[in-house]
Structure formats: C-alpha cells, structure tokens
Amino acid sequence: MTGGERDAASAPAETGESAEQTEIDRLVEGVLAGEHRALARTITKIENRAPGYRDLVAALHPHTGDADVVGITGSPGAGKSTLVDKLAKAYRDQGLTVGVIAIDPASPYTGGAVLGDRIRMASNVGDMDVFFRSMSARGTLGGLSTATTDAVTALDAFGKDKVLVETVGAGQNEVDIVRTADTVVVLVPPGSGDDVQMLKAGILEIADLLVVNKADLEGADRTVQELREMLHMGSNTSTGGHHGAGGSAGHHGPSTNVAGSNGERASEAGTRDGDEAEPADWEPRIVETVANTGEGVADLLTALDDHRAYLVESGELDRQARDRYAAAVRTLLREDVHELLAEEIERRGGLDAAVDRIVARETDPYTVADEVIAPVADCVRERHDEE
C-alpha cells in the first residue's frame, strides 16, 4: 500500500527499516479500522517528524477528501475553545463524528508548553467520537502548518466528518495554519478596538465568517458595527462590490458582506439571506454568539453550512484543495532541499567553521552559499542535460 520508492528520496534512517515499515503498516491499518490508539500514535509521529512519518501520511492520503475542515482563530481569551466545544457537540447531535486539533503556543526558550484547550471541552467528555488533540507550536515556524495539514489528513482518513482546527491568531504563522481549512472562522471579542486594528492587518482578510463572541457583553454591538464598517471599506476598494461578478477576488479576498448593511443584526441576516443570496462570490458574514451558553451557535452552524454549500457549488472547494496541495509540495521541497543542504554544510565542516572564515574575512557569505549549493546545482543540471 505504501510507496516504498519514496525512501530513495528521503532515506535518512536505513537502520531497522523493515521493523519501521511494519509499524507504519500497522498504524495505517489501525487508523483505517478506526482505532483511536493508532490515530493518536499517527499524529504523534507526524508531530515528531518521526522516521517513516512521510510514508505514513502518504499511505493515508488516498483515504482522505471527505472531511469538512473548519479553521477557528482569534486572540487569546476570545472563546475559541468554548465555541469549538459547542460546535463539536452540535455536530455530534447531528450524528456526525468530529476531530479537533487545538494548537497552543510553545515557549521559545524551553520548547515546553501548557496545552489547556482540553479543559473547555466540557460538552463532549467521555465521547470518544470527538477526537481532541492538543498540539504545541514547538517553534517550528513553517513546519507547523505542515504538521497540522498532516494531522488533518490523519483525522480525515480515520473517517471524521468534521475537523475543527483551533489556533491563537497572532500573525502569519496562524494564517498559514488556518489556510489548511476549507472554511475560516475568526473570533472577535467585543470591545477589542485594538484587536480589530490588528485584524485589519491580516486575519480579517482570510475570514469567511466573523464571529463576535461574548455578544452579551457591553460593547458587542459596537464591535459588530465596527466590523461591518470595515467590511464596507473593503467593498469600496474592491471593484464592483456585491453587484459586480467581476469583482471576484476569490474566497480569501477582500470581498465583503453587504447583506448586513441595512442595520439589522448580522446573525439574523445570515440565516435569512442564506438561500436568497446565491452569491457568485462569498461575502464574509458576521455572526454573534455567546459560546458558554450556546447562544448563536445554531446561527453559526447555518452560516458554516451555507459556506460549505457555496464552496461546493462554486467549485471553490476543488480550487482550494488544488492550491493547498501545490503549497504542500512547495513546502516539502523547501524542507527537503534545506535538509540536503544542511548535510552538505556538515560535510564541509559545519556552519561554524564557515562563519569563522567569514569573520576572519577569508571568505564571505555569498561565496560560502555558492560553494554549498554548487554540487547540488551541478547534479541537477547534469541530469537535465542527460534527458
């Protein structure tokens, strides 16, 4: 089932390969058979970049493509975990199975982390059909999104209907992570003028749904208002607004919600406009929720379903998937080349030695880089010429 030929490319650990292969096969079998333990161990291997994890993910890939992936992000304390808990419960009530990946930051100094999102999963305790997994950011910047994608692959292959990915939204790294999702939900706590400013810079652009959580708190109306205004600003700068199909900036583009513009509560507008709109382009919706009481969760579910329907009907789902795979291949290639070059640097006496020579003005960074890359470049070009 697994592609043994992949080893030719990566092959970092020759020792005990057959035992490793047996374990991989066993894990793949276990995941496909629905064994929780096998799924848990698979994700551990993915997280640790353990030997053989590539073969593992590769073997699971053919069994994926059925799960709806929802990314949920927002500032610390916005209520992500609580909302995820309520969403998971709602999906379970519909008879669907749910996987959750909750990512928390790790200490940049020790690599340690306290992963506390599990505490909020109060509605789903003892329900093994909600598979909840905490992951730490482990300081592996670009790699975290790869690990997340691979973990989603595992949950998808396991047969989960819905996969929720939850992460603190603080910048590019998180943006990359939520891009592994089909639908991106951004939580905005009320009265967070500063956060809203932050959102302007990036995260707002990736939101398919904006959730003003803790909507019972003072300032919630104002936050909704501010978000709505901001979405308007976006629509003014993009061509055409909601009338012009030509203004399509794609799913993650700055196209905006004009549906809620008449002053009614966006959450109500969201449910009502669902079937009437049939937009050529998705316009981010604003939904108000109170996660700890469950208020507004039904509205959010409707909005999520609508977005899903939009993705399927518009063909956006397939386009997104293609983009994601292209990005995945690029990331892997970057990592592999990086690894290859690290080996070459090591063979040439290590980076420290090179730096010593640079400091002593015997050479310079460009020359060192050229020297390291030269054999790789030669190799590639030789093969190219042969063809």
Place this chain on the structure above:
Amino acid sequence: MSTEQERDPQDRQIRCLVAKVGLDGHDRGAHVISRAFRDAGFEVIYSGLHRSPDEVVQAAVQEDVDVLGISILSGAHNTLVPKIMDGLREYGALEDTLVLVGGIVPDDDKATLKDEGVAEIFGPGASMSEMIEYVRANAPDR
C-alpha cells in the same frame, strides 16, 4: 531546532497529561507541576478539575502522552487509580505510558498502586527537579 528533518527519537518531545481525578478541588500542586514540567521543556496537557477516570483515559489515549501524572489529595486513590489503569489497558495504552501519582498516599497503599502498574508515587516534600529527572529517565521508549 528550526530544521524540519526527521528527528532523533532520543531527542523527542516528552508529552505529559497532568490530571485531577474525582471530587478533589486541590489543584495548586497540579498547577505547580504543570508549570515546572513546561519549564523543563515538556508539553503539558492539563485536564482541569473533577475529571472522571474515563475522561482521564480518553485524554491520555487521544493525546498519546508519554507520562500520565495523576494528582489525588482526596484519599480516593485506591478506587480511582485502578479504574484509570483498566481504561488504559483497554485501549492498549498501559504498557507505554509512564503513570505517576502525586498526592497524599499512605505507605501501605503505595505497594498496591505499584502493583496496579503505577511507576512511582510522589508525596509531600518531593522536589521538582527529582520528578523532572525521574520523568526524563523513565519516559517510555517508543
């Protein structure tokens, strides 16, 4: 650390679940341990208060932790710990999870818990560094 190569298994991240089980609201110890483990570079999942044995098992299995630290100060260890051990066994997670108990456990009960499969019991006066060293030395090979 920043490279994405497949890592040496010896160098891997230790994952711990720190769990409070049963009707026992004394979580200061669990918090302090969670913090100390974090600072030692471990990944710590904290269960929150008042978990049932089933919930602890569910968390330990799904999170695939190397170490399960059970904090009990209520005196119910003889009832609750075996239930957790049975649950871990049921999911095939018992043999490669290091189970530790922290709290007030009378000497007579320590032997019973160890028979159940608990690796070590840490009582009052146990030092943080002692526990961290113990975990580093005994975290299961996988």
